[in-house]
Amino acid sequence: MLQRILDYAHFLLEDSVHPGDVVLDGTAGNGHDTLFLSQLVGNNGEVLSFDIQEQAILSTEQKINENNVKNITLIQDSHDKLKNYIPEPSTRLGGAIFNLGYLPGSDKSVVTKPDTTLTAIQDTLDLLKPQGLLVLVVYHGHPGGQDEKEALLKYLSKLEQKEYSVLRYGFVNQANNPPFILAIEKK
Ligand SMILES: C[S@@+](CC[C@H](N)C(=O)[O-])C[C@H]1O[C@@H](n2cnc3c(N)ncnc32)[C@H](O)[C@@H]1O
Known part of the structure; x- marks a missing residue:
């Protein structure tokens, strides 16, 4: 069976993230991906989880407390400030996810x-x-979503093939601007 978009996103991470890794959730939202990453990296790993919006941080914090996990650092800031929060200059990320668009129900x-x-x-x-x-x-059905989608496709299609593989996964016969996945593997 073909996997749904969010299932496939998690499948890709499951296959590439290892226990003990430092990983990134660029858009915490309601914390689903953050929690998923937390389970993949385990007690010796760390999840850096960003969101610009207080409501998302609170919602993710609640999930963290309910699940009693200790390996997540929540950061209320824009993800383009990521480098300011990297624990050490030598830190390398084992994986990352950005779920783009707006916070559902907000x-x-x-x-x-x-x-x-x-x-x-x-x-x-x-x-x-x-x-x-x-x-x-x-996600690109909201105002501004189309511009972001086009900017991403333009940027990613120009990444050097020797350095990165870029995958696109999505359903072409769904109505209402269905979301799709772009996955970038560093070689
Ligand atoms: C689609 S939601 C994320 C859903 C989330 N991954 C989950 O599992 O529930 C997108 C999130 O991106 C956040 N966001 C928007 N601009 C941002 C920025 N510049 N930096 C970090 N987060 C941002 C929004 O506040 C929103 O919570």
Whole structure:
């Protein structure tokens, strides 16, 4: 069976993230991906989880407390400031996910934006370990979503083939701007 978008995003991470890794959730939202990453890296790993919006931080914090996990650092800031929060200059990321768009059930005017998203992606790729994977879940049906989608496709299609493999996964016969995945593997 073909996997749904979010299942496939997790499948990709499951295959590439290892216990003990430092990993990144660039858009914590309601904390689903953060918690998933926390389980993959285990007690010896760490999840750095960003969101610009207080409501998302609170929602993720609640999930962390309910699940009693200790390996997550929550950061209320924009993901394009990622490099300011990397614990040591030598830190390399074992994997990362950005679930783009707005927080479901919340203020739809707070959305990820092309400029900050591209800076954050560039910084994440710099910090990624060889064979590490950056997974983007691209929602683009909201105002501004189309611009972000186009900026991403333009930027990623120009990444050097010798250094990165870029995958696109999505359903072409779904109505209403279905989300799709862009996954970038550092060689
Ligand atoms: C689609 S939601 C993320 C869903 C989340 N991954 C989950 O598992 O629930 C997108 C999130 O990106 C956040 N966001 C928007 N711009 C951001 C930025 N510049 N830096 C970090 N987070 C941002 C929004 O506040 C929102 O919570």
